Amino acid sequence: MPTSITRALGAFVSGLRFGAIPADAVAVARTGFVDCVGVMIAGRDEPVVGILRDTLRAGGPRGEAALTFGPLRAPAPEAAWINGTAAHALDYDDVALRGHPSTVLVPAILAEGEALGATGADMVAAYIAGYEVWAELTAHDQDFHHEKGWHPTGVFGAIGAAAACARLRGLDPDTAAQAIALGASQSAGLGANFGTMTKPFHAGRAAHAGVMAARLAAAGLTASLDAIEHPRGFLYAISPHGRVTGLDAPTEGFGRDWRILEHRLSIKKFPICYCGHRATDAMLTLLARRPLRPDEIASIEVTTSRAHAGTLRNAHPQTGLEAKFSMQFDMACAVIAGKVGLVELSDAFVQRPDVQALMARVTVTPTDEADPIAPGYAPADIVRVALRSGERIEESVRRARGHATVPLTDAELRAKFIDCLQSAGEGRRANALFDRLNNLATLGAAMELDVAA
Known part of the structure; x- marks a missing residue:
């Protein structure tokens, strides 16, 4: 039965x-x-x-x-x-x-x-x-x-x-x-x-x-x-x-x-939607390897799953709440503040002219390529930075730090x-x-x- x-x-x-x-x-x-x-x-x-x-x-x-x-x-x-x-x-x-x-x-x-x-x-x-x-x-x-x-x-x-x-x-x-x-x-x-x-x-x-x-x-x-x-x-x-x-x-x-x-x-390292964590990790890793000033950056392209691109719906956030669901903010914040923390998720920081200007240079490219063991995810999130000098830098992350497979220490x-x-x-x-x-x-x-x- x-x-x-x-x-x-x-x-x-x-x-x-x-x-x-x-x-x-x-x-x-x-x-x-x-x-x-x-x-x-x-x-x-x-x-x-x-x-x-x-x-x-x-x-x-x-x-x-x-x-x-x-x-x-x-x-x-x-x-x-x-x-x-x-x-x-x-x-x-x-x-x-x-x-x-x-x-x-x-x-x-x-x-x-x-x-x-x-x-x-x-x-x-x-x-x-x-x-x-x-x-x-x-x-x-x-x-x-x-x-x-x-x-x-x-x-x-x-x-x-x-x-x-x-x-x-x-x-x-x-x-x-x-x-x-x-x-x-x-x-x-x-x-x-x-x-x-x-x-x-x-x-x-x-x-x-x-x-x-x-x-x-x-x-x-x-x-x-x-x-x-x-x-x-x-x-x-x-x-x-x-x-x-x-x-x-x-x-x-x-x-x-x-x-x-x-x-x-x-466990989250950043107080933002988890859909943005892999790319944020990638950007911070890239910056640790190659420090950059905002004025050096011509554009930032982030490849993520179509589902996550849809969830991060706010391309031009004006408040801290909106910024939690913005890949554009995640990237700009990582570059300008060197971190993405509670202090940065404020209306005042989001509305700063330098943050708004860099967000405008961030594009999100959805992919339908799927992670076989994580529904909704791409196999990896990829951050590509084009500099005004013509140099291009890239970093990808498959699992964000704090993920169950790469847990935080006690x-x-x-x-x-x-x-x-x-x-x-x-x-x-x-x-x-x-x-x-x-x-x-x-x-x-x-x-x-x-x-x-």
């Missing part, structure tokens, strides 16, 4: 125990928590976070969960919503599974975990549950969801967060499956809103959806136990070209082979975390909080993460 994917996901989530998770998988989850909390705190003063907090009228001395590791608190669903938005506000959070898993999973787990008094081991198991479910969903369709206009973080994230919160609540298999199905009906996020406050809102909304899906399912709200695989269900509805496969059962190895060890996490991860907290005025507690997160699985309760300055 065919096995319902929705039911199988519920059974996996319900049955997952921390003791069954390999140590290497725990380490990946730990990295997800560390990186997400760092960028969440760094992003907490972004305008989108204040707008959402004020509109929800959230943030007082009492509540189930802390807002962005500060003194304000709120009910867990609202805390997940606000914290997820803060974590994605700078576009500095990790990447995997065609989206940004930790920016959804971690805020949902921290908020609901605090409400439930969950242990660190509980929270790690919940993260693994959400990640594995998210990975299973992407495995049924190899096409690039951005092409249909979807933001995968919002679309897959609502289901992943529902799975994570179902694990935290210890729901039985059928109830967990209904939470997952309810999460699927809350999936949303449009690529057209990239470069605006709505993009990070997608991540926060998905975290909120996951908390609510598990709570409502636990309270008896029903959903279809074939909502994922039904012809009018999730996978068909979001498929870019209708080439969904294997809907009679989960993919081979699901629940046995750990997808988190296959895909892991890619020291580099700590340095990014400290930089994020310092940018938010929280530098004094950075090392202590990093260490506490790095030992998350040993904590007796979520409240132990509250490290005072």
